Amino acid sequence: MTPGPTEIPEQIREAMARPIANPDVDPAFVDTYRSLTADLASVYETAKDVVVLGGEGVLGLEAAVASVIEPGDRVLCVANGLYGEYFAEFVELHGGEPITCSFPWDEPIDPDAVSEAIDEAKQEGEDVAAATFVHCETPTGTMNDLDEALEHCREAGVLTIVDAVSSLGGAPVPVGEIDLCIGASQKCFSAPPGLTTVAVSDAAWERITGTDTRGFYTDLGLWRDVGETGEFPYTHLASNCYGLAEAVSIVLDEGLENGFSRHEAAAGQCRDLGTEIGLASYPAEARSAPTVTAFEVEEATVVQERLHQEHDILVGTGLADLEDDLIRIGHMGYNADTERVETTMDALESVLDDR
């Protein structure tokens, strides 16, 4: 019950064990990839291209940044959490200049501040190449409402990059306003870690094509035509693609809206049971994510270990400065289940009562 990787259903694990078609030579693998990306576009609810890269979600985040900026480019990094802050590091690593627009971790993103930061940069004669956002800040269980800020970016002609790793498939993502929207296999899809997905707008492709990328593995441009040519930049992760394809088909079979409701129900159950045992949610309830709940718990790392040892249930703690202050219950994908949440919260209650 960690906020990803989740428990993996048997059907997906079995897909991981299938004999593989050679991704470099066998047309059967190209069919798998095409159908996987088409199904993913349905999950993204977009007509944009979707590409699937062979690596963990952070590869998608870095590749999005690396593929659209050149040395000296200014990138607005909007952050109210750890992953928002990581984006600024990726910008620096790839030679860009991050303009940070930061908020406390327990406060929402102010769209007016985003707008002002863009205006300010432009008044100083600095073009803003892109803006980065995090939809769901997994480390604090916070879901950010990005609609207004994304609209400001569009109006200002600023390309938008959004980390939707821990929301995609479990909650509606405003993909229509996003130029590069990143997901990963091990969160709401409940497949094993190893693949990252990126929905790419035409404007983003145009920028990517015109940008000299300083890397190969992080170059999204190499993926633009793979669906058509059937030629991948490297041997694709065939088993992982089978697993993710199975996972995406489960999501689509359930129906996106049904899945979103299931996540809301599990999250609501988790918050209610937390309230009952006197736990405070770290983000304000209205911003608490449908995929992960963060409760304020003292000595969280001890509680985590006792839950694991005594109840065989693994949950997350906080990260960075909050490591020992938060317990995070993941209810995403396969684990977005009120019964599983109840079992987890019962166990948490018993550990907290006994200390």
Added chain:
Amino acid sequence: MTPGPTEIPEQIREAMARPIANPDVDPAFVDTYRSLTADLASVYETAKDVVVLGGEGVLGLEAAVASVIEPGDRVLCVANGLYGEYFAEFVELHGGEPITCSFPWDEPIDPDAVSEAIDEAKQEGEDVAAATFVHCETPTGTMNDLDEALEHCREAGVLTIVDAVSSLGGAPVPVGEIDLCIGASQKCFSAPPGLTTVAVSDAAWERITGTDTRGFYTDLGLWRDVGETGEFPYTHLASNCYGLAEAVSIVLDEGLENGFSRHEAAAGQCRDLGTEIGLASYPAEARSAPTVTAFEVEEATVVQERLHQEHDILVGTGLADLEDDLIRIGHMGYNADTERVETTMDALESVLDDR
């Protein structure tokens, strides 16, 4: 029977299907990683550190280059094939200046030329930061004898990077003289593609630690202490690690020398049967790899497709300019089997006879 990915034995596929321990939180995964890297060190026959990154083999190649060079650094790229040439592209992408030391694809690497290239650069006052080599050039089925060239590099104090992706585990690799030696899961290990392995010398770690790397996913430095801390730079590819661990244990259970002999037997069988049906090996026989055999065959792509359609056997063709001129039979890992080679060559004979 392509030169990787190979057919994957059931035992390894089943390991891919195991429920996973959370790589970010569960100490059980750290144990898996430690035991995997220790077993890999046995395959590398080295006491050096081995790290396993979450991506295809090319990630290991790029990461090795990216992690040891800084903008302007000169790197000697020794090439008698496609992968040797790719190294020069990685050097350029990461801001280095490749000094190419190229040989025709059907000729060996001349160690004296390597030595002279280093001397020449040094006489011009240019330090050579590293030299890159390819042990087995999969695209031409050529095994390079690197011993003497590596020795020259050591004497000149030049760090060595070697692509052993398609030889490691199937043939002896001169790891003792190599600072960064790269392998991958889908070649002689017969696991699915998705992991790359790097054996790193102390001198290489020292360089890596002192180098500003312009990327995150390609930064080997982030992996130096993961075995001790149990904290990975990103959520590791747990299922793939289980698959590779199973694969490596199969290699060690057989015994390295027994495995090498099996590869030699399969390769010898392949060359002999090729000679019988009048096929010429592309590299001179003494340089033909024990893991892949390249035969000169006209209209190779048609032959490849007929073998697939009519006999359900998939082999490789040449790459780049040689695409339509070579048929490549992979006999690596699970497929290094004289019976499988015989079946393949019988099918090839029947296709060639019938045209």
